[in-house]
Amino acid sequence: MNFDDVIYLSxxxxxxxxxxxxxxxxxxxxxxxxxxxxxxxxTFIVSGVHILHSFVTILxxxxxxxxxxxxxxxLVSFAxxxxxxxxxxxxxxFGIPYPPAHTNMVQMMLTLKLVGLAFEVNxxxxxxxxxxxxxxxxxxxxxxxxxxxxxxxxxxxxYAFNYVGVLTGPxxxxxxxxxxxxxxxxxxxxxxxxxxxxxxxxxxxxxxFLWGTYNWPLSYATSDEFYERSWxxxxxxxxPNFFIFRMRIYIGLVxxxxxxxxxxxxxxxxxxxxxxxxxxxxxxxDMKKLISNDVSLSKTEYSxxxxxxINPYGADFCxxxxxxxxxxxxxxxxxxxxxxxKRFPNKKHRTTVTMLVSSFWHGIYSGYYCCIGTVPFALALxxxxxxxxxxxxxxxxxxxxxxxHWFVRMHFFSYQAIxxxxxxxxxxxHYYNSIYHAGLVIGIILYVVGLQLLKTKRIKEKKEVRSxxxxxxxxxxxxxQAEFGGYRSGLFSLHDGDSIYxxxxxxxxxxDEHAVRN
Numbered sequence: 371m372n373f374d375d376v377i378y379l380s381x382x383x384x385x386x387x388x389x390x391x392x393x394x395x396x397x398x399x400x401x402x403x404x405x406x407x408x409x410x411x412x413t414f415i416v417s418g419v420h421i422l423h424s425f426v427t428i429l430x431x432x433x434x435x436x437x438x439x440x441x442x443x444x445l446v447s448f449a450x451x452x453x454x455x456x457x458x459x460x461x462x463x464f465g466i467p468y469p470p471a472h473t474n475m476v477q478m479m480l481t482l483k484l485v486g487l488a489f490e491v492n493x494x495x496x497x498x499x500x501x502x503x504x505x506x507x508x509x510x511x512x513x514x515x516x517x518x519x520x521x522x523x524x525x526x527x528x529y530a531f532n533y534v535g536v537l538t539g540p541x542x543x544x545x546x547x548x549x550x551x552x553x554x555x556x557x558x559x560x561x562x563x564x565x566x567x568x569x570x571x572x573x574x575x576x577x578x579f580l581w582g583t584y585n586w587p588l589s590y591a592t593s594d595e596f597y598e599r600s601w602x603x604x605x606x607x608x609x610p611n612f613f614i615f616r617m618r619i620y621i622g623l624v625x626x627x628x629x630x631x632x633x634x635x636x637x638x639x640x641x642x643x644x645x646x647x648x649x650x651x652x653x654x655x656d657m658k659k660l661i662s663n664d665v666s667l668s669k670t671e672y673s674x675x676x677x678x679x680i681n682p683y684g685a686d687f688c689x690x691x692x693x694x695x696x697x698x699x700x701x702x703x704x705x706x707x708x709x710x711x712k713r714f715p716n717k718k719h720r721t722t723v724t725m726l727v728s729s730f731w732h733g734i735y736s737g738y739y740c741c742i743g744t745v746p747f748a749l750a751l752x753x754x755x756x757x758x759x760x761x762x763x764x765x766x767x768x769x770x771x772x773x774x775h776w777f778v779r780m781h782f783f784s785y786q787a788i789x790x791x792x793x794x795x796x797x798x799x800h801y802y803n804s805i806y807h808a809g810l811v812i813g814i815i816l817y818v819v820g821l822q823l824l825k826t827k828r829i830k831e832k833k834e835v836r837s838x839x840x841x842x843x844x845x846x847x848x849x850x851q852a853e854f855g856g857y858r859s860g861l862f863s864l865h866d867g868d869s870i871y872x873x874x875x876x877x878x879x880x881x882d883e884h885a886v887r888n
Contacts, residue, residue, distance in 0.1 A: 374416075374470065374471060374472060377415070377416070377472075378416065378472050378537070379621075379625070381412055381415060381416065381537060382537065382538070382622075382625045382626065382629065383625070384412075385408075385412070385533055385534070385537070385629040386565070386625065386628045386629050386632050387632070388408065388533070388632075388633075389534075389561075389629060389630075389631075389632025389633035389634070390632060392404065392405065392408075392533075392633050393556050393557075393561065393632065393633050393634040398551050398552070401551060402524075402528045402532075402551065403528075405528065405532040405533050405534065406527065406528050406531045406532055406533075408533040409531040409532050409533035409534075409536040410531050412533055412536055412537060413473075413476055413531070413536060413537075416470060416472040416473055416476065416537070417469060417470060417472075417473040417476060418470070420469035420470065420473050421473075423454075423458055423469065423473070423477055424476060424477065424480055424530075424531075426454070427451065427454055427477070427480055427481070427484065428480070428484065428526065428527060428530045428531070430450055430454075431447055431450070431451060431484040431485075431487075431488065431526070431530075432523055432526045432527070434446050434447045434450065434488065435447065435484075435487060435488050435491055435521065435526060436522075436523065436526075440491055440492055440494075440495035441492070441495060443488050443491055443492060444485070444488040444489040444491070444492040444709075446488075447484060447485050447487075447488035447489075448485050448488070448709075451481045451484055451485045452481065452485075452727075452730060452731070454481075455477060455478070455481055455730075455731070456730075456734065458474075458477050459474070459733060459734050460734070472537070474733070475537065475538050476536060476537060478731060478732075479535060479536065479537075479538065479539050479541065480530060481731065482539075482541045482702065482705050482731075483529065483530055483535075483541065483544075484526075484530060485709065486541065486543060486544070486705055486709060487519075487521065487526065487529065487543075487544045489708070489709045489713075490517070490519050490543060490544055490545060491519060491521070493517065494517065494518050494519055494520070497514040497517070497518070498514075498518075512654040512655045512658075513654055515654070516545075516650070516654040516657070516658075517545055519544055519545055519548065521544060525544075525548075528547075529544050529547050532547065533629075534629055534630055534633050534635050535626065535629065535630065535635075537626070538622055538623070538626045539623070539626050539679060539701065539702070540623070540626055540627060540630065540647075540677050540678075540679035540700075540701040540702075541647055541679075541701040541702055541704070541705050542630075542635065542636060542647065542649075542676065542677055542701065543647070543648065543649060545649060546635070546636060546649045546676055546677075547635070549638075549649065550634070550635045550636070550637075553661055554661065554667060555634070555637040555638060555639070555667075555672055556633070556634025556635070556637055557634070557667075558667050558668055558670065558672065559634060559637035559672035559674070560672070561631050561632060561634055561637075564631040564674050565628050565631045565632050568624050568627055568628050568631065569624070569625075569628055571620075571624070571682070572620075572621055572624055572625065575617045575620045575621045575624070575682070576617075576621060578613075578617045579614060579617035579618055579621065582610055582613055582614040582617060583614055585610070586607065586610035586611060586614065588611055588614070588791055588792075591607055591611065591788070591792070591801060592792070592797055597800075597804055601804075601805060601806075604801075604804055604805050605805045605808055605809075607788075608784040608785055608787070608788045608809075609780075609784050611784075611787065611788060611791060612780075612783060612784035612787040612788070615787055615790075615791060616682075616685070616686070619680070620680060620682045623679050623680040623699070624680060624682070626679065627674070627677055627678065627679055627680070630674065630677040631674050631677075635677065636649075636674050636675075636676040636677030637672045637673070637674055637676075638650050638657070638672065638673060638675075638676055639656075639657055639660060639670050639671070639672055639673075640670075640671045640672065640673045641653055641656065641657075641670075642654070642656075642657050644673055644675040644676045645675060645676070645704070646675060646676065646677070646678045646679065646700040646701050646704055647676070647700065647701035647702075647703075647704025647705060647708075648676065648704055648708075649676040650676075677701065678700060678701075679699060679700050679701045679702075680697070680698065680699065680700065681697035681698075681700070682697075684696075684697035685697040685698050687776070688776075689760070689772045689775050689776050689779070690752060690756065690760075690775065690779060691748055691749060691752045691779045691782065691783070692749060692752060694779065694783070695745075706724050706727065706728055707724075710723065710724045710727050711723075711724045721746050721749075722746060725742050725743060725745055725746060726739075726743075728742050729741075729742040729743060733793075735793040735794060736789075736793070736794065736795035736798060737789040737790050737791065737792055737793040737794065737795075737798055738790060738793075740786070740789035740790075740795075740798055741786040741787060741789045741790035742786075742790075744786055744810075745786075747813065747817075748782050748786070748813070750817070751782075751813055751816060751817045751820065752775075752779070754817065754820035754821060754824055755775065755778075755816070755820055756775075757824055757827075758820060758823055758824055758827065759771045759775075760772065760775060778816075781809070782809065782813065785809035785810075788801065789802075
């Protein structure tokens with residue numbers, strides 16, 4: 371752990387502690403100003419003069435959101451923000467020093483928040499337009515009203531720079547920020563229990579991270595001595611490095627959630643069924659009525675699901691690749707699902723485009739594209755074997771297949787993660803060449819074999835369906851007469867158009883409106 375990481379962790383712990391005071395501020399304007407000032411100070415500490423990048427990003431996006439046609443403002447904001455993110459990571463080519471490492475995370479979160487805000491403004495515009503031309507149910511009207519936003523210049527600035535989430539997230543919508551300021555849920559939620567429940571595992575993650583880093587440092591994988599070790603050791607090395615990476619991520623994301631819970635941001639009544647990144651998803655009128663009833667406010671149960679960003683146990687021990695992704699960076703997956711996956715007009719290429727945007731957002735290093743770019747293949751491979759074995763397995767066989775599937779899933783995660791960690795294409799290729807691209811080769815072989823097995827299984831099932839249909843259509847004597855009379859082939863041809871495989875299989879990693887929980 372280097373000095374920058376120590377400073378970064380110290381600022382996260384400060385942010386958690388500061389929430390104890392910040393949550394108690396009653397005056398809305400004071401709360402906005404204090405949160406923004408602290409956010410700017412935190413950003414300046416990790417960025418120094420490079421904080422100018424944040425100001426430029428906020429200024430231009432503010433002009434876009436306020437003055438560009440609401441029908442296109444989200445597209446303009448997306449184009450500018452991601453183009454500026456590329457410039458931000460390429461400043462050395464323009465004679466400007468690279469920003470500090472942790473400033474990159476600040477800029478990444480700022481990009482999501484401001485582009486997400488532009489999409490929210492566009493959604494408000496679309497909802498109002500639809501309301502004028504079609505009838506809506508009362509629930510739909512309540513949802514439109516609850517999600518309606520009309521930010522001004524100051525509102526955008528406060529949302530962008532508020533200290534909650536400014537360093538490393540989690541991502542939360544502008545609507546969630548407004549609700550935090552306007553609704554009294556933070557005063558009634560059990561913030562202490564929510565924070566302790568998350569914090570109690572951080573020491574374990576820290577110990578495991580330090581132990582793993584001490585024994586299997588990533589730097590060793592780039593040394594000459596490493597490549598003198600056996601092929602098996604080099605191949606195995608992906609496992610401890612992915613383990614170390616997970617512990618590091620768990621520490622950062624759990625602490626960032628604690629910043630929210632201590633401040634009370636993201637608290638909503640459980641009956642609204644809040645979802646990660648999104649916030650409440652139903653019973654908006656009941657939530658509105660609750661605000662004016664002090665007795666009900668104190669008796670209502672609340673949840674911080676809106677800012678729930680990581681589920682370490684689920685990510686480590688769930689069975690499938692797809693499910694594991696739903697437990698990882700959940701709020702950011704929500705952003706990708708709602709703003710990219712569901713908005714992209716070509717359904718065929720939605721997954722590919724979403725993965726490209728995710729890779730670009732993470733950085734310009736080749737490792738991000740090698741890692742995230744192979745996700746569609748991993749999902750396609752998993753879908754094949756899920757249909758072959760897991761889908762219909764029961765009892766003991768389900769447990770056995772489940773653990774085998776888990777092992778293969780973790781293997782592919784580890785194989786992809788090493789590229790994410792090594793970053794540079796020459797280093798990545800040097801490593802993969804040294805193990806003969808075994809992970810990819812195994813994956814391709816499994817996929818080809820799996821497709822053939824699945825094809826055989828489908829043919830067998832199709833014959834069984836035809837056979838059952840024939841027996842139901844003809845009594846035993848008639849069937850025998852048809853068979854011996856030379857009509858067997860004609861009998862089966864009656865069912866040639868039938869298929870039990872019309873149901874589409876989606877290989878996209880995001881099926882619904884909240885990111886891959888999972």
